[in-house]
Amino acid sequence: MFKKADVDLESFQQYDIELCYENWTASEIIPAIVKTNVSGFSIIGHIAHLNLKEEVLQYKHIIGQVLMDKKPSLKTVVNKTGQIDNTFRNFKMELIAGEDNMIAQAKEHGFTFEFDFSKVYWNPRLSSEHQRVVNEIKKEDVVYDVFAGVGPFAIPAAKSRKAIVFANDLNPSSYESLCKNIKLNKIKTEIHCSNLDGREFIKTIVKPDILKRWENYMETGNKTNLKVVMNLPALGIEFTDTFQSLFADIDENIKPTSSDLLPYMYVYCFTKSETPEADVKQRLESTIGSQLPDNFTIHNVRNVAPNKEMMCVSFHMPAEILFRQKPEEGCGPEVKKRRIELEENNS
Structure with missing residues (x-):
């Protein structure tokens, strides 16, 4: 074959x-050590966040x-050791390599977010x-971000979309970072921050x-689009019961007659x-005590784990929910059951 190709074998050198170690990547070295591939970790600024299996x-x-050797930008590697806390949306972690420095700076769609990763929730997979x-x-929409975190919805909405934003988070660390990130991103439009329960x-x-x-x-006659973002997947549905009878006591003359004027929910x-x-539709309708409007949408955000999905339901909150008289019990059976379970788990 070489002769046919007119290749001079004497010109070959050995x-x-x-x-x-320097010639191999992390994805090649780690399986050789632990006999399994370690995938799915996140990088947040200089921090790598892993969720290692017990084995x-x-x-x-x-x-x-x-990981630190093969990715020069990394200075800290942590491993998740506990479930996300439903109150402040952070989780326990341990330092497994590098510096004990949890103050991260993450970039997302041209915006910068700075925070203490050990005290707040941040997931780059939600970008x-x-x-x-x-x-x-749209411009001049009003956005109510109930669980704003450090601002991944609120800050782009205020700066790039020129919306009026009300951003809230119960976690004091998230609230502090949210306020700092507004200045860091030089937000000049109207944005209001609060540190309250949802x-x-x-x-x-x-x-x-x-x-x-x-x-x-x-x-x-000037219509304002009202957008309510409720990004707390573990408990978001339960919080929608707050809209039951929320406007039952208002003057009949200011009740809107068009669904376009009602808050649009995420x-x-x-x-x-x-x-x-x-499943999501049934749970949400049980909590608000009414059927969803015909034009509601359900968006599959991402697969979180085997047999676990993160979903987003979008719809105009029905007028019959907002304006009906307050129920005697204050909330539906689904919400009561969930609250009892949470109290038992936290006791």
Whole structure:
């Protein structure tokens, strides 16, 4: 074959090449050590965040060091050791390599977010979802971000979409970072921050502001699109019961007659059902005590774990929910059951 190709075999030379640690990537070295691939970790600024399985925990420090060696931008590697706390949306972690420095700076769609990763919730896998929702917001819309975190919805909505934003988070660390990130991104449009429980935020800030928008519409005819973002997947559906009878006591003259004037909801949730859309719809309707409007949508955000999906339900909150007289019990059976379970788990 070589002769036919007119190749001079005498011109060939032989060399010995020694391959060492520097010649291999992290994805090649780690399986050789632990006999399984470690995938799915996140990078947040200079921090790598892993969620290691129990069978590889004995190799955690080696894994951490390999990642740092192969990714020069990394200075800290942590491993998740507990579930996300439903109150402040953070989780316990351990340092397995590098510096004990949790102050991270993450970039997302041209915006900068700085925060203490050990005290707040941040997931780079939600970048596309943040952008999807922000792209649906128009200039001078009003956005009520009930669980704003450090601002991945609120800050782009205020700066790139020129929306009026009310951003809230119960976690003091998230609230502090949110306020700092507003300055860091040089937000000049109207954005208001608060550090309240989600239900309190809806009752004391969202309600009076919506009333002001409705009153302005009756006087001027200028319609304002109202967007409510509820990104707390573990409990988001349960918080929608706050909208039951929220405006039952208002003057009949300012009640809007068009669904376009009602708050448009983005409600996030998890589901482990084999029929996720049907499960989410049933749970949400049980909580608000009414059927969803015909034009509601359910968006599959991402697969969180085997048989666990993160979903987003979008719809105009029905007028019959907002304006009906307050029920005697205050909430539906689904919400009561969930609250009892949470109290038992936290006791």
